[in-house]
Amino acid sequence: MFKHSFKYYKSKNPPPNFEEVLDFQKPEFELNGIVIYKDLALKSSLCNYGLKNLKDWRVYQIPSKNGFIFIRNPFTHAGQRYWIKKCLKDYSRKPNKLNIDNFNVIPSDKNWWDTAQSDKTLLQSLRWATLGYHHNWDTKIYSEDNRSDFPSDLKDMTEYIARKLGFMDFIAEAAIVNYYQLNSTLSGHTDHSEQNLEAPLFSFSFGQTAVFLLGGKTIDEKPVAMFLRSGDILIMSKQSRLCYHGVPRVIKIDHDIWNDEDEFNSNNYYEANDALWTPFNNYLSHSRINMNVRQVLHTGQLKLCH
Numbered sequence: 001m002f003k004h005s006f007k008y009y010k011s012k013n014p015p016p017n018f019e020e021v022l023d024f025q026k027p028e029f030e031l032n033g034i035v036i037y038k039d040l041a042l043k044s045s046l047c048n049y050g051l052k053n054l055k056d057w058r059v060y061q062i063p064s065k066n067g068f069i070f071i072r073n074p075f076t077h078a079g080q081r082y083w084i085k086k087c088l089k090d091y092s093r094k095p096n097k098l099n100i101d102n103f104n105v106i107p108s109d110k111n112w113w114d115t116a117q118s119d120k121t122l123l124q125s126l127r128w129a130t131l132g133y134h135h136n137w138d139t140k141i142y143s144e145d146n147r148s149d150f151p152s153d154l155k156d157m158t159e160y161i162a163r164k165l166g167f168m169d170f171i172a173e174a175a176i177v178n179y180y181q182l183n184s185t186l187s188g189h190t191d192h193s194e195q196n197l198e199a200p201l202f203s204f205s206f207g208q209t210a211v212f213l214l215g216g217k218t219i220d221e222k223p224v225a226m227f228l229r230s231g232d233i234l235i236m237s238k239q240s241r242l243c244y245h246g247v248p249r250v251i252k253i254d255h256d257i258w259n260d261e262d263e264f265n266s267n268n269y270y271e272a273n274d275a276l277w278t279p280f281n282n283y284l285s286h287s288r289i290n291m292n293v294r295q296v297l298h299t300g301q302l303k304l305c306h
């Protein structure tokens with residue numbers, strides 16, 4: 001069932017019908033059985049980490065998907081620009097690991113983002129970066145020997161959101177940043193390499209829109225399809241933590257909301273009309289970025305045992 005849906009949404013010819021794709025932006029979402037997770041509006045807090053004030057967050061759950069939480073874009077426009085720039089310019093640098101590390105295409109004193117400004121192929125060949133405990137794509141085993149510092153801003157922001165949702169012990173220890181072009185897909189999989197599979201997984205989307213499939217514990221279960229738009233946050237906890245999921249399609253959208261102005265002065269972030277923002281905007285006009293943040297260790301565990 002998962003593969004069937006994946007093929008359906010991936011297909012270019014014929015193109016799929018998106019009518020059944022859950023759209024948390026539409027007011028009629030409640031008709032689809034989606035409920036408000038809990039009322040966060042009472043607890044107000046300062047706008048931080050590029051996030052809007054808590055009272056403006058909209059948080060949803062799907063009753064049939066236990067532990068799945070969806071936060072509809074809680075970022076300010078400038079906040080989105082901040083994280084987009086981080087993913088492109090900073091998280092793609094050493095000591096983080098990239099899929100293109102072994103291609104020998106980047107001079108040792110240079111970095112991907114600057115080098116790729118004059119090389120479109122290189123710009124589009126970055127597929128992932130790993131941060132903190134580096135995900136080993138072959139063995140799927142994390143190790144102390146394959147670990148670097150986790151970026152403090154991403155750690156603070158993710159843990160801040162975790163606390164607001166009641167995950168008081170969550171610690172951000174590993175992340176994969178996925179970079180998608182309009183024709184990229186991510187096939188169905190489960191994320192089970194972490195020793196701690198009880199801790200939630202946080203997924204942040206920026207740029208072009210994805211069709212995301214959330215299935216069950218086996219590939220036999222029909223997945224729910226939903227749109228992930230720029231700024232949306234998805235959390236897989238409890239039973240949904242180990243569910244199959246994937247991205248069969250990236251869709252080019254008409255309105256680049258990351259270029260909008262905020263109603264207030266958001267200083268120290270790039271303004272959308274800033275010339276320095278242009279290369280990031282050019283990249284994003286045909287790309288999607290996903291930051292996928294995980295806890296690896298059990299609460300209180302200091303390091304991996306192997």
Ligand SMILES: O=C(O)CCC(=O)C(=O)O
Nearest residue numbers: 176178191203247290292
């Ligand atoms: O790009 C996404 O939305 C999902 C990424 C993902 O599932 C992963 O990195 O494990």
Ligand SMILES: [Fe+2]
Nearest residue numbers: 189190191245
């Ligand atoms: Fe995943």
